[in-house]
Amino acid sequence: MQENGARPRILVLGGGFGGLEAAFYLRMKLGASADVTLVSDRDYFLFKPNTIYIPFGLDPDKLKVGLARPTRRKNIAFVRDRVREVDPEAKRVSTEDHRLPYDFLVVATGADMRPEEVPGLREHAETIWTPREMLRLRLALYDLLERARSGEHRRVLFLVAPNNKCAGPLYELVFMLDTWLRRKDARANVDLTLSTYEETYIQAFGPRLHEYVAGEFERRVIAGHTGHVARRVDPEAVHYENGRSLPYDLLVAFSPYAAEVSYPALPGDDRGFVETETGSRQVVGQPDVYAVGDAGDFPVKQAFLAFLQGDAAAEHICARVLGTEPETAFRPTSMCVMEQFDTATFAQVPLRLTGDPARPIEVDPEAADGYKVGSYAAWRLGKKALGYYLPFRFAFGNPFHAGIPWRGMEAGLKAMSGLLAR
Ligand SMILES: Cc1cc2nc3c(=O)[nH]c(=O)nc-3n(C[C@H](O)[C@H](O)[C@H](O)COP(=O)(O)OP(=O)(O)OC[C@H]3O[C@@H](n4cnc5c(N)ncnc54)[C@H](O)[C@@H]3O)c2cc1C
Missing domain, CATH: 3.50.50.100 (FAD/NAD(P)-binding domain)
Structure with missing residues (x-):
């Protein structure tokens, strides 16, 4: 009272x-x-x-x-x-x-997403956040599957953008996509890469999760790059602050966070x-x-x-x-x-x-x-x-x-x- x-x-x-x-x-x-x-x-x-x-x-x-x-x-x-x-x-x-x-x-x-903090991200990436974005990603994955099955070679790049506060779901998606493509006999034509601004994989969750993810990446033949802070996204590649660039055919990104x-x-x-x-x-x-x-x-x-x-x-x-x-x-x-x-x-x-x-x-x-x-x-x-x-x-x-x-x-x-x- x-x-x-x-x-x-x-x-x-x-x-x-x-x-x-x-x-x-x-x-x-x-x-x-x-x-x-x-x-x-x-x-x-x-x-x-x-x-x-x-x-x-x-x-x-x-x-x-x-x-x-x-x-x-x-x-x-x-x-x-x-x-x-x-x-x-x-x-x-x-x-x-x-x-x-x-x-x-x-x-x-x-929270909300701020893809505009990385120039080009909003325009060129499939971003994950809302159910609508996940439905758009579905279309992109079915297109990927069709192309891979018809013999085209595709490069999929997963990007954890700087100031993202919950990287885990992007790692889930890369592992899920790997298994999904294998089950559909389409993995051989797809290169999977994940880059993150974090110093270690899923950094917030400490060294054990990093070691586990690194082992899984090796087992599943997924290329992983830590310490890659995205600076700019072009239609064909992501450019990082360390001077490197990674090319892609399909870019799947988790954007910076804000309230x-x-x-x-x-x-x-x-x-x-x-x-x-x-x-x-x-x-x-x-x-x-x-x-x-x-x-x-x-x-x-x-x-x-x-x-x-x-x-x-x-x-x-x-x-x-x-x-x-x-x-x-x-x-x-x-x-x-x-x-x-x-x-x-x-x-x-x-x-x-x-x-x-x-x-x-x-x-x-x-x-x-x-x-x-x-x-x-x-x-x-x-x-x-x-x-x-x-x-x-x-x-x-x-x-x-x-x-x-x-x-x-x-x-x-x-x-x-x-x-x-x-
Ligand atoms: C793809 C994805 C996978 C995830 N996986 C996991 C996981 O496996 N495990 C885990 O623990 N976390 C996971 N998360 C994170 C988790 O979803 C969030 O941390 C969680 O939703 C936060 O809860 P919240 O109540 O703070 O915000 P929200 O769940 O986002 O709820 C915010 C609420 O506020 C309402 N709202 C917003 N603005 C206004 C306004 N102006 N006026 C009135 N109402 C408003 C919204 O409608 C909503 O109801 C994931 C996130 C994503 C995007």
Whole structure:
């Protein structure tokens, strides 16, 4: 309750991983003691990680969960509208059609792509981000297949552009394409290359993942180049800051990241990501505002990290509303399963902020026991299970990561990683 006896008004901006996790957690823990409102410019949740299957035939509609039903079920007011700005002094959010007051605010409006930062990228590359881009990539891959089968030699270059904050999906796509082409007897005529600005492969996830990827590249005959910062893209080649150029017939790129919405009234970094206090996700200098997921300044952008942040922010707000101590804080351990079609790779990576802008994140040396990587076909089942479990939780208005069912999943994952990761 507020001092005036009114129920606190909690506003959540964004209906993605971080926003829904926070909204459903708040309702789960606060019951009727707060009003919760969710604002999103879309009336559905998109399960972005599984958009990697769209180029290989998945219907994008299968990745959507409508927001009307779960919000109604959990008595969360749903406003479908586009957020324009936050006024932390007046404690009010302006959307295109509304002015919404709040007592506590959770910003979870995600990230966007800035292909224009590399001249020529937007014009010449198939970029990955939205389902529409993944559908365009599908057309390009079917064209590649046809040409390779008819005996043409093709060069496919995968490019992780500088300032990309979530390189993993591009590695998944190169492995998936390799397996897909082999299964269709079309691999012999296709050269696969991946170049990245990172100093090591999937740098944020540390040396073990790098070693694994390097081994897979060798086994699958994929050429890999680290430390290649793209400067310019021509119709036939990518040119790098180190003076090298790599030619291509098909270029598949993951662009630089920036915030989807920039909030001039909140402290932000040079890409518009909102500055936060790590554990609570409280915005620096704005104790009633929290930022979670891709919208915040945590240097790695990942769905699993968005869940952990959504839980931490929601728990912090619950404690303030209920007058208790928060039971959890954000401790960045990333978890992911990398699809390869013939196998899949599980990684659990405890992370630590370094304070060094050039290398802001590292594997936490004090939690080395929790750093696990393992590659087995059985992990594909794990990825499939998540693909069913997450939409199921959200469709009924429940947080994914918090609550008893996750503890069961976690126990299963622990058992699996004990056997299938080291
Ligand atoms: C191809 C691909 C594969 C990926 N694979 C993985 C993976 O395997 N594992 C993993 O952990 N992560 C993966 N990620 C990253 C993951 O998808 C993101 O980190 C995650 O979506 C971040 O969640 P979020 O809630 O912060 O943002 P989002 O999920 O992007 O949600 C943002 C929400 O805000 C809404 N919104 C945006 N602007 C406005 C506005 N102005 N007004 C109102 N609402 C707005 C959007 O509609 C959306 O609902 C992948 C990403 C991509 C692109």
